[in-house]
Amino acid sequence: MLIVPNPHIEAQHAEPKASADQCTIFQTIGRQWIRLWNGNPPDPALAALGLIIGLMMTLPIGYVILRSFSASPDRWLRLWDTRIPYLLWNTLSMTAATTLFSVVIGVSLAWLVYRCDTPGRGVWRWLLALPLMLPPYVGAVAYIMILGPSGWLSNITEMPFNIYSFGGVLFVLTMFKFPYVFLIAGAALKRMNQSFEDTARSLGLSTWEIFWKVNFPFLRPAIGAGAILTALCVLSEFGVVAIMRYNTFTAAIFYQMESYDRVSATILSFILIALTLVVLWIEAITKRRQKFYQTDNTYRSPSLLKLGRWKPVALLWVSIIVFFSILLPVIVLIYWSGYGLAEGALDSQFWTYTLNSIKVASLAAILCMILALPVIYLKSRYPSGPSALIGKLTSSGYALPGVIVALGIIFTFNTYIPWLYNTFYLISIAYVVRFLPQAMQYGEASLSQVSPRIDEAARSLGYKPWNVLSKVIVPLISPGLLAGGGLVFVSAIKELPATLILRPPGFDTLAVRVWVEASDAVYHMAAPAALMVVLVSILPLKWMLSKY
Numbered sequence: 001m002l003i004v005p006n007p008h009i010e011a012q013h014a015e016p017k018a019s020a021d022q023c024t025i026f027q028t029i030g031r032q033w034i035r036l037w038n039g040n041p042p043d044p045a046l047a048a049l050g051l052i053i054g055l056m057m058t059l060p061i062g063y064v065i066l067r068s069f070s071a072s073p074d075r076w077l078r079l080w081d082t083r084i085p086y087l088l089w090n091t092l093s094m095t096a097a098t099t100l101f102s103v104v105i106g107v108s109l110a111w112l113v114y115r116c117d118t119p120g121r122g123v124w125r126w127l128l129a130l131p132l133m134l135p136p137y138v139g140a141v142a143y144i145m146i147l148g149p150s151g152w153l154s155n156i157t158e159m160p161f162n163i164y165s166f167g168g169v170l171f172v173l174t175m176f177k178f179p180y181v182f183l184i185a186g187a188a189l190k191r192m193n194q195s196f197e198d199t200a201r202s203l204g205l206s207t208w209e210i211f212w213k214v215n216f217p218f219l220r221p222a223i224g225a226g227a228i229l230t231a232l233c234v235l236s237e238f239g240v241v242a243i244m245r246y247n248t249f250t251a252a253i254f255y256q257m258e259s260y261d262r263v264s265a266t267i268l269s270f271i272l273i274a275l276t277l278v279v280l281w282i283e284a285i286t287k288r289r290q291k292f293y294q295t296d297n298t299y300r301s302p303s304l305l306k307l308g309r310w311k312p313v314a315l316l317w318v319s320i321i322v323f324f325s326i327l328l329p330v331i332v333l334i335y336w337s338g339y340g341l342a343e344g345a346l347d348s349q350f351w352t353y354t355l356n357s358i359k360v361a362s363l364a365a366i367l368c369m370i371l372a373l374p375v376i377y378l379k380s381r382y383p384s385g386p387s388a389l390i391g392k393l394t395s396s397g398y399a400l401p402g403v404i405v406a407l408g409i410i411f412t413f414n415t416y417i418p419w420l421y422n423t424f425y426l427i428s429i430a431y432v433v434r435f436l437p438q439a440m441q442y443g444e445a446s447l448s449q450v451s452p453r454i455d456e457a458a459r460s461l462g463y464k465p466w467n468v469l470s471k472v473i474v475p476l477i478s479p480g481l482l483a484g485g486g487l488v489f490v491s492a493i494k495e496l497p498a499t500l501i502l503r504p505p506g507f508d509t510l511a512v513r514v515w516v517e518a519s520d521a522v523y524h525m526a527a528p529a530a531l532m533v534v535l536v537s538i539l540p541l542k543w544m545l546s547k548y
Helices: 007-036 044-069 073-082 084-114 121-133 136-147 152-156 166-190 194-202 207-236 239-243 249-258 262-289 308-342 348-381 385-394 402-416 425-447 452-460 465-494 497-502 510-519 523-547
Strands: none
Touching: 044 262, 044 348, 044 385, 044 402, 044 425, 044 465, 073 084, 073 262, 084 121, 084 166, 084 207, 084 249, 084 262, 084 308, 121 166, 121 308, 121 523, 136 152, 136 166, 136 239, 136 308, 136 510, 136 523, 166 207, 166 239, 166 308, 207 249, 207 262, 239 249, 239 510, 249 262, 249 402, 249 497, 262 402, 308 523, 348 385, 348 425, 348 465, 348 510, 348 523, 385 425, 402 425, 402 497, 425 465, 425 497, 452 465, 465 510, 465 523, 497 510, 510 523
């Protein structure tokens, strides 16, 4: 008997089978999703938002790298034969020398101020941290006013020292970079265990031997961290090297942009990005190899060492560094500002520059506080590979010079979002790419003090994940978020290269005016703008420290 199949019946049997296959696929995807987040997956919308923010932060830099690979081999070879070796030597030698001198000065000052009975230790700690508040290019302008061809000392006597030299740039950079090492080494010295020193002393070791055999091994991670941070800052420094006419990668990239040779600018940017990655790789290797732990059950706070007859020498050394790093530059700026005021420097344009600076920096600070929130929440509440990746993507622009970030933003917005190109919003976006990690650091510190059980309690009361974040977490960590926003504001006010490259026609800021007037050697007009940068930076920083 011949049986004719019924297509309608087969179709009815096929549909459940297809549905079962689809369910299996979705279940597999769900299990992989849960496993990816270590069994604690976040809301998909929150994860997607964090990933989008991370990709947005890396887009300008990635675009620069892609554009550099699209350059012709002839252009690469020509730059390798002419400019790159010279720039490599200038950049690496300046970075190495500044880092070395910053480590020597920073560690010696930290030891004298934190571990020795140096008179006025509390005041010295505060004064030695102040150079970080003074933009390095402002310090460069001040020292050009003193040691430049038409500076104070040059008018009094024949100056054997040329400020526009390797030594001049090294001096200025060291005076404004050593606080990174000083602060990190000082924090490590405060946590050092006195028990180890007592044990070493009971074995007959002298104070000098105790330093090298006990203290220094514990200090090595802190010294390494300060040295890496100093090296990254020198690699990304633009204002000092440009004002003092010392050609490094950052200055060369800026000059290529000014001459509209963007292909060469991308090639040089790629080399600088590679150097930055090498420094970060060295930092990762150093952290893995240098791990020291102190047990809490035997911990005792370190006691102060008596300087004795060396006390005047210690005071002299600390006073010299404070004088050259903060007092003398500020005195020079105040002196020249008096001439600037007499010449009408505080005109309507000056206040326009000030308002422009506050506008772009405030916008960047607000954006950073908003964008930092989902990223730090993912990293803190859902620790896993994806959240760590999102954190690294979001922080990718922090270690890179502002000139590279600006270059990437120009390429990206000119190609894909032209309606925003040549507006002041691009300046704020560049600030966000560069300084978002600063807002994240303060936000993470606040969130780490909030127990995850608070989130669980809110969810048990029927709060959805987004309501927990907005109505419970944000009010609790708002001091940290505001402090991070204040730090972003301070950093943005001082940012020079990104502002120079991205500013639309007729839109100047205080940092730009310092650059323009100093480049034209009109120092009495540059000084008021430089002082205003310092004042606008100090006020929100003081508020930030009082709130957090």
